[in-house]
Amino acid sequence: MADSSDKTTAINPQLTDWTGPLGLPRFDLIRDADFAPAFDATLAEAERAVEMIAANPEPASFDNTIAALELAEEPLNKVAAVFYTLASADANPDRQALERDLAPRMAAHNTRIVMDPRLFARIQAVSDAPDALNPEQARVTELYLRDFRRAGAALTGPKRDRMAAIRERLAVLSNQFSQNVLADERDYVLPLTEADLDGLPQSLRDMMAAAARERGIKGYALTLGRSLIVPFLEYSARRDLREIAWRAWTGRGDGTGAGGDATDNRRIAAEILQLRHERAQLLGYADFAAFKLEPEMAGSADRVRDLLMQVWGPARARAEADAARLTEMLHADGVNGVLEPWDWRFYARQRRGAEHAIDPEEVKPYLTLDAMLGAVFDVAGRLYGLSFVPVAAPLWRPEVRAWDVLRGDRHMATFVGDYFARPSKRSGAWCSSLQVQRLMAPDQRAIVTNICNFTPPSQPGAPAFLSWDDARTLFHEFGHATHHILSNVTYPSISGTSVARDFVELPSQLYEHWLSVPEILAKHARHAQTGEPMPDALRERLLAAANADAGFSTVEYLASALVDLDFHDGPPPADPMARQAEVLAELDLPHAIPMRHATPHFAHVFSGDGYSSGYYSYMWSELMDADAFAAFEEAGDPFDPPTARRLEETILSQGGSEPADQLWTRFRGRMPGVEPLLKGRGLTAG
Template sequence: AKAAGQEKGLDGPVVTLSRSLIVPFLEFSDRRDLRETAYKAWAARGANGGETDNREIVRETLQLRQEQAALLGYKSFAEFKLETQMAKTPARVRDLLMQVWHPAKARAEADGAILTQMMAEDGLNGPLMAWDWRYYAQKRRRADHDLDEAELKPYLQLDQMIAAAFDCAQRLFGLTFQELSLPLHHKDARVWEVCRNGAHVALFIGDYFARSGKRSGAWCSALQSQRKRPSPRAPIVINVCNFAKPSGGAPALLSFDDARTLFHEFGHALHQMLSDVSYSAVSGTSVARDFVELPSQLYEHWLEVPEVLQKFAIHAQTGAAMPDDLLKRMLGAATFDMGFQTVEYIASALVDLSFHETAAPQDPMLQQAEVLADIGMPAAIGMRHATPQFAHVFAGDGYSSGYYSYMWSEVMDADAFASFEEAGGPFDLERARALQDNILSRGGSADAQELYVAFRGKLPDATALLHNRGL
């Protein structure tokens, strides 16, 4: 917050609406009035009137997508978009989401009752609100798991988590990373040459810190995609994140969720860097939208491997490794508040699907409210991405009718990591080779379902996902 204030030329700390600043503020500030102000500002992005109001753009976008689908002979834009995905139809998407919605909502409602009681013990007798949930959930986590995010952060240094992601890639796929000094788009960005057996594989760029004017969120892009024809070309890949930048030369510290984001985006980067196809059009992440998140979400699992954390979770001041007790408590809390996290995600996915499987609404905000009412959205939980700021869906059409794909991919990633555990463990080289040969190197050169079956021998179901989420 101090660094954000300095960047804006202000004297003192500033809480911006960047997720890496607003979420910790909502978790730790005991000023309920300020939490309410901050949360309402965060939730209202894109819906404040004037030239930055996105609601009319949303309505027009949905209308044009419906016209496009009709011109191409489809009943809805969702049917058009999903035809080439693994899911194939809106009905299959809705079926998966609702399979998970019901147990997730039940868990969230049970958790909400506990948090409401905690509020009452603090002398607050009104209903639990959206700006209260994270604060009381954090207090409950400290009580139930003896775990405080502030206790964890010194062990999750950005440089160490980058090194952990690189080390896992070396152990699984034989990749090495050498940092280079090259002119880049911003002074905070860094670049590494990626090699295997001494041969050049790719360039990897990391742009990790939030700054004014930078798009929010985290993503992976290929500035140059791998190809063999018409002439061989190695990939140039970038991961972009929005972690809070420290002030005064202090090491950058991450939350565990931030560290998971870093591993997630690096999983996308591996999909690009290990691509081995003839044409760039099907290289790397050029795959079905509900398949593209498999490599990224699968790679997140290696962050939770104890031996990885024992090596790289090093205290920023003392240099000591994370104590075993703290490590066990952190991993034991992995599914904490999973009802909340699952509900806020599925609500966004169902709104996205509803927008695109019916006639374009004249009032998208009214339709959003109707969808949430139909599914019984808990009042104290907001959508992960409300419609006016739903960049996945409206900043382009990449995830339109496709926000569900994170969960579709999670069904596969849970099953895929289980295959490592069933074999020789998380660093089983035979399984890693199968992953590289059948998924990471193949891009979109074959049907996604065929690729997964070639890797695993079968298609997954939602059992492993519900187990992993503690639902």
């Protein structure tokens, strides 16, 4: 780190003083070489600011302690927001090298803050005088006190030193895990010729030809981007190639990928689990699950397991029945033996076509990215009165887009969308923020990003086509964005999605429901060439087929969630891969359905601990999202204004200003049961 007295280090002002349209950073004026000196300077500045708070001789108050901490790291946070957006959405070797260097430094910096006994004492003093606080201040103080305790601020001596070392080591390991997965995804390519394309639709052939051109390969190329690998497994009539593709996709991070031993995550996962367990025990918890779940809505591993197993039985039964039908189709094709994992998607697609007259290629022309963005924005307008005005802004790639989010004439937020897959982007889809909303001075509105991995257009100027799953992902991530856009709290630490992990997926999963509202599809699902709306009959068949493969999707998800829970509930396994196999055997997982995320590429759990012992949270939130949409159905209108207003006022605007269960019950009046979830997934007879 640069000496804090060094005044000569040049910092690119665009990293801390954003001057682009709507207050965006000017990405065109930022170079990779700018980041290291900016981190040096702003880390030093943040440490000076925090030291002033800790050493303040005045008695602790909310303003001179909690509110001061809220803004103490603002320049550092701005530099980090720009850098980590680029590192995840558009990685390169320089950014990855700096990310590896920063991981222990940032962890050490954060550890020094949350384990500072002087700060802990000041926060405790503020908490001990609750009458001086308004409800929002009391909540923020409560969360600071909880977070410092859970970070180890009350530890002393060797335990304190060991906790600091664990936190730094976990940061290094999590970063390496993530970079290894990205390397295996980025570097794998399977060259193919025309003779290898039997069964593939023309649109997929075009995408694979584009992938080959991008990599300087003749013919066609299959990569591990989900937008290529999944349709290949659905359409390829070459069973041998499906197996090769499936093994490459599911082998990311296990030492068999493109990086070999250099990107093997198995030992990393084992060490992460051991360190998490030690961390929990240093804080007095029996295991990491007890530590991690304490502040969540679920509260305990037993409650999580109870929910997951209530769904497991019906889902597995459905999956086994589906497997029997797909096996019949396999045998009818003259293939003897059992249904394999690389067979499931191929025959499930054929079955959907036969039973529901649905061909994904027939649907895609109606689901262009621009049309579905129009649908996403239309729903936000009808529910919350929002409008979206495109803004020309210099962002990190030419295809990245920005919008000014308005309510009437009032600026509500800035929304940025980066939608297309590329080798430099980590897989999956996510919502994050360059800037969070706050009312404390200087007040600010959110700058929120949605980043996805959709297939880019086959050629410049052509439309980008989405699958039904892609369209649902678009709605899902924008549901997260509404949590930021509509946030209306004073303090940044409780803004937007700063809520319990098993509550954060409620707005996103709830928003998915509006994709299936017939009037939204009728208005926005229009043919890319003719402009004609999707025929009523096709729309009805599409919606009828929504749960056609619910057994598969539910089982693969639950398998991952239950393995994650088992890893953290009790002593950690010495060999996570062996324990993963044992858990799946105990569940009697159907042979042809793998867990959605095998341990070596389970980024939700091992690239940071956001979803560690918490992958269940998608299903916990689904308990609520099914019941929340039912509130609109009970009102007789999916856009019922009073219900939408109540949703915004009780949940979307509130961030983490109250415990999640209180926010939910203010909206719905009661906690939900599991039946709406089972019904929504088509796993009941009702």
